[in-house]
Amino acid sequence: MEQVKVSLNEKDIPKQWYNIAADLPSPPLPPLGPDGNPISPDMLAPVFPMNLIEQEVSSQRWIDIPAEILDILYRWRPAPLRRAKYLERYLGTPAKIYFKDESVSPGGSHKPNTAVAQAWYNKQFGIERLTTETGAGQWGCALAFACSLLGLECKVFMVRISFDQKPFRKLMMQVWGANCVASPSNETNAGRTILAKVPDTPGSLGIAISEAIEQAVCDPAGKTRYALGSVLNHVLLHQTIIGLEARAQLKSVGIDKPDVVIGCAGGGSNFAGLAFPFTADKINGADIKIIPVEPTACPTLTRAPFAYDFGDTACTTPLMAMHSLGHDFVPPPIHAGGLRYHGMAPLVCQCVVEGLHTPRAIDQVECYEAALTWARTEGFICAPETSHAVACAIQEAKKAKEEGKEKVILFNYSGHGLMDLTGYDAFLSGKLVPYELPDSELEKAEACLKNHPRAEKRKTGRW
Ligand SMILES: Cc1ncc(COP(=O)(O)O)c(C=O)c1O
Numbered sequence: 001m002e003q004v005k006v007s008l009n010e011k012d013i014p015k016q017w018y019n020i021a022a023d024l025p026s027p028p029l030p031p032l033g034p035d036g037n038p039i040s041p042d043m044l045a046p047v048f049p050m051n052l053i054e055q056e057v058s059s060q061r062w063i064d065i066p067a068e069i070l071d072i073l074y075r076w077r078p079a080p081l082r083r084a085k086y087l088e089r090y091l092g093t094p095a096k097i098y099f100k101d102e103s104v105s106p107g108g109s110h111k112p113n114t115a116v117a118q119a120w121y122n123k124q125f126g127i128e129r130l131t132t133e134t135g136a137g138q139w140g141c142a143l144a145f146a147c148s149l150l151g152l153e154c155k156v157f158m159v160r161i162s163f164d165q166k167p168f169r170k171l172m173m174q175v176w177g178a179n180c181v182a183s184p185s186n187e188t189n190a191g192r193t194i195l196a197k198v199p200d201t202p203g204s205l206g207i208a209i210s211e212a213i214e215q216a217v218c219d220p221a222g223k224t225r226y227a228l229g230s231v232l233n234h235v236l237l238h239q240t241i242i243g244l245e246a247r248a249q250l251k252s253v254g255i256d257k258p259d260v261v262i263g264c265a266g267g268g269s270n271f272a273g274l275a276f277p278f279t280a281d282k283i284n285g286a287d288i289k290i291i292p293v294e295p296t297a298c299p300t301l302t303r304a305p306f307a308y309d310f311g312d313t314a315c316t317t318p319l320m321a322m323h324s325l326g327h328d329f330v331p332p333p334i335h336a337g338g339l340r341y342h343g344m345a346p347l348v349c350q351c352v353v354e355g356l357h358t359p360r361a362i363d364q365v366e367c368y369e370a371a372l373t374w375a376r377t378e379g380f381i382c383a384p385e386t387s388h389a390v391a392c393a394i395q396e397a398k399k400a401k402e403e404g405k406e407k408v409i410l411f412n413y414s415g416h417g418l419m420d421l422t423g424y425d426a427f428l429s430g431k432l433v434p435y436e437l438p439d440s441e442l443e444k445a446e447a448c449l450k451n452h453p454r455a456e457k458r459k460t461g462r463w
Contacts, residue, residue: 002083002085007078010074018062020236055237056233058233065117073116098250100413115145115227125225129224130153132229136166147178154178157211159202166420169419207314236269236276240272242273304325308321323344367387382413
């Protein structure tokens with residue numbers, strides 16, 4: 001019997017995070033301020049604590065994980081690496097499929113890896129309250145959990161459509177002591193402005209981010225900061241513990257390197273967390289196909305321009321060099337709430353531009369079909385976001401079968417779907433149809449990027 005569960009001894013947990021900025025073939029493009037010039041770290045100080053800003057701009061390859069953070073992570077880390085043997089058998093593939101199980105965290109996803117780190121650094125800096133946005137609710141839960149352990153207040157703006165679809169996520173946040181409201185809300189100027197224009201808007205991550213930033217920077221006591229669950233360099237950094245563990249676990253079963261590495265990509269953090277350590281191996285010559293997977297309904301990496309754009313709808317963030325569907329993009333209400341962001345982590349975009357990652361878009365119907373195959377072979381019920389990685393792994397395993405190759409496929413199992421059953425309900429009752437973002441929406445994105453005086457469009461290609 002081949003090994004199905006590969007665990008890592010607690011004493012072997014990674015003690016440092018890996019920063020890919022140190023190894024990219026060309027340096028990442030800097031974020032720009034309102035005047036079009038690169039921002040200085042102190043311009044971010046009203047939004048983030050300085051210790052996290054230092055990580056955001058760091059080009060140091062390895063950054064120590066404080067012992068107090070590890071002490072919290074030991075609750076569920078090292079996370080198991082599992083072999084999807086039952087799916088392999090069902091597909092009749094010669095490929096070996098491994099998945100890194102991030103669903104075992106208290107919140108049920110990879111998000112607590114950075115929530116704990118961000119809450120800890122804020123606490124060290126003397127901050128008492130964190131604000132944030134959440135799409136699917138996973139990030140809001142993760143931050144609520146982390147804040148409860150570290151004694152911080154937590155305020156979550158939850159995208160309206162998810163707030164209505166996922167009442168249990170809101171309750172989880174309340175159990176961990178957080179205050180969760182639907183976004184757009186009447187509590188901020190950004191929210192009120194949108195509600196006045198479109199009272200029945202489903203909301204978007206861009207809007208919720210604007211609300212959370214506004215509340216953080218408007219605290220007269222200066223004791224509130226904002227926390228982001230994806231996209232930024234320091235968030236991706238904290239997630240690299242996933243890939244570092246996975247690499248050690250594969251080595252422990254005699255696998256030097258995987259052939260294919262897969263993760264679903266919303267803002268890019270779970271994908272990058274798994275992929276960046278292997279991207280470093282690829283930069284050093286290893287032959288690895290690395291695939292971020294996104295929905296055809298929100299095809300940021302596969303179809304959107306690579307441009308300077310804002311991270312939020314109200315244009316309060318610096319301009320970031322990323323693939324973007326435009327900061328005013330209101331995505332169609334597909335069920336993978338965590339994969340609806342208009343932009344993508346600049347570090348992931350840079351890897352795509354450099355040809356290190358090959359993005360793929362998969363339709364939600366194929367993803368739910370994959371999720372059912374998964375549940376009926378492996379047994380676990382995955383998050384709708386994660387189903388994109390499962391669907392891609394199945395595509396790759398079928399390809400390996402056609403080619404008769406014994407490939408090693410590794411994917412990130414970013415979360416369970418036990419709180420996401422309304423999406424499964426829609427699929428099982430035949431209400432979900434294939435959806436590809438129409439070209440007219442991409443034209444709007446081009447217009448959004450072109451029309452804003454500070455959003456400079458850059459051509460895709462090597463720099
Ligand atoms: C389970 C799960 N996977 C993936 C994502 C996408 O986020 P990211 O791309 O930052 O990993 C989310 C976001 O909410 C999520 O909840």
